[in-house]
Amino acid sequence: MNNSMVKYLSLCFLSVQTASHVLITRYSRTADTSHPYLPRTTVALVEVTKLLICIAIHFCNKGFRISVTFTSILDEVVRKPKECLKLSVPALLYVCQNCLLFVALSNLNSATYQVCYQLKILTTALFSVFMLSKRLSSTQWLALLLLTIGVVLVQVMKSEDDGSMSDSTLGSVYASMMAVLLASCLSGFNGVYFEKVLKSSKQSLWIRNIQLAGASILIAFTSLYLFDYEAIQTAGFFQGYTWATWAVICLSVISGLTVAIVVKYADNILKGFAVSISILISTFISFYFLDDFEPNFGFFLGAPMVIGATFLYGMNFEKAKPA
Template sequence: MEYRKLKDQDQDGASAPEDVESLRGKPISAVGPVERTKWKRKSIVTLALTFLTSSQAILIVWSKRAGKYEYSVTTANFSVEALKCALSLAALARIWSNEGVTEDNRLSTTLDEVGVYPIPALLYLVKNLLQYYIFAYVDAPGYQILKNLNIISTGVLYRIILKRKLSEIQWAAFIILCAGCTTAQLNPKSDSVLQTPLQGWVMAIVMALLSGFAGVYTEAIIKKRPSRNINVQNFWLYVFGMAFNAVAIVIQDFDAVMNKGFFHGYSFITVLMILNHALSGIAVSMVMKYADNIVKVYSTSVAMLLTAVVSVFLFGFHLSLAFFLGSTVVSVAVYLHSIGKVQR
């Protein structure tokens, strides 16, 4: 389905994020209970996404044994989608029990509504598979830094596809953020400016483009019907995610799954990683529903800093002066972005 159709259907709900942003600078007494609830919900899901993302790369690296994945990456991705689908259904069951079944929370839908979900589901499949293989070339902190390449791709696609204008300060903040991330990756003990090999950069760029487009498109889908319950929207997205991952299992790991079993090579860390990925995915959809993709990329940028700090204790990662300088620049970029929102 063409995005133009999605955008036309979304016009009534396009102002929802702006309503939340308009709270900035107002006294608490001037803000109604509905607005306070929206602001609180947005803050909670953003913080949740930051902490879940910061531990995501660490768990992926931790799940390796002797530098290799003993479990099937495709079955792990399928398990993530299945768990997200189950959590969405559990949340819906609770809503149905408390509020009953309504037009906005029923699972029954139209072909036009469901037909848009396979596109982001397929893009997320490819992106999720790449994030496992990229660790052959980068460590956990480096992965978080390279992930921030999607800041630029998301900003550009956000402007082109969603037609949302960003202020000059916000664009400047994007550039500064990328500069800060690059500075944080500088290795003073190496002759090369960037220690990531070409293969890692190629994977990171492809992941950034896929993540940016999938994120912007998913936001358009979720917001085209603001009153629609987010758990229903998540359910259909994850159903297609399960379907595509099932195809990936058949193509890539069919023999291994048939001979060794679906859960061969799984460990306690693998289970934690799957749970983390599932909760992160739900948090992302919540951020897109109640905020936007720009908030998401800044949240993951802050997660990069947390990952590096935790990696000091877990993997012996050393925080260089360049990292502290880069982290300071990232913090400045986040601050400039918040100012840009006010002046937009």
């Protein structure tokens, strides 16, 4: 299979995976509200699984030698607490980010959520400018402006449509919108911070991921103890779990691997296609199958602006890359 075929297969897989992750998470939070699962338990399980996968990949890179793998992890992770401490901040924010996304999808339909969450492109760009001293072209700044306007249109028009809701429901929707905006900020900061740590270190990507996953596990289980201890004692760790919950966990785990594949074989233009396709898939399924989305004028105007801005930003990024 040539690289071109792998490129487009990874594109299709990313599109379906992104849309599926959002849609199933939304379904899992709304299908049975009588006894919902605890989102922080799924976050913890995702981090444990990621750690095991990172260790397995590191084991493969070390030639399937247990002693060498164990020694390298001992030397690079256990005996270097300062290096692990550097990742405690993104680990904490990453756990918060995932919990915020569960809050958002509990009250926002998948289509609106996906459009608004594209603000992470803006926050990533801004943090790259301030933390990594990257320079953006005028076209990229224009794309970010269009992206912001598109998201604002979607949110403002949705707020007007939600005027007939009860105060409690309306408050939940507003809280979900704020959760998406805050998660976008955390996503941008985490991505840039992790990139900065990688560039300033000689440690391998998988060692850094092991450190990050380890810190995330500690923080995730600490949050469970602080906020969900009584609920877990009463109904158990896996309370409210269904096939959809396990699907959310699996899709969360493979999302990182999917991004790695796309980064290797695709480019930013194709990733823009993937975002666009996933938004269209989410819109179609939310409207026709989940019956929780009614497109308004703001969405018809704002969503194409967001998709177009994603293309414009990605195309300019590709042109700016050194040969």
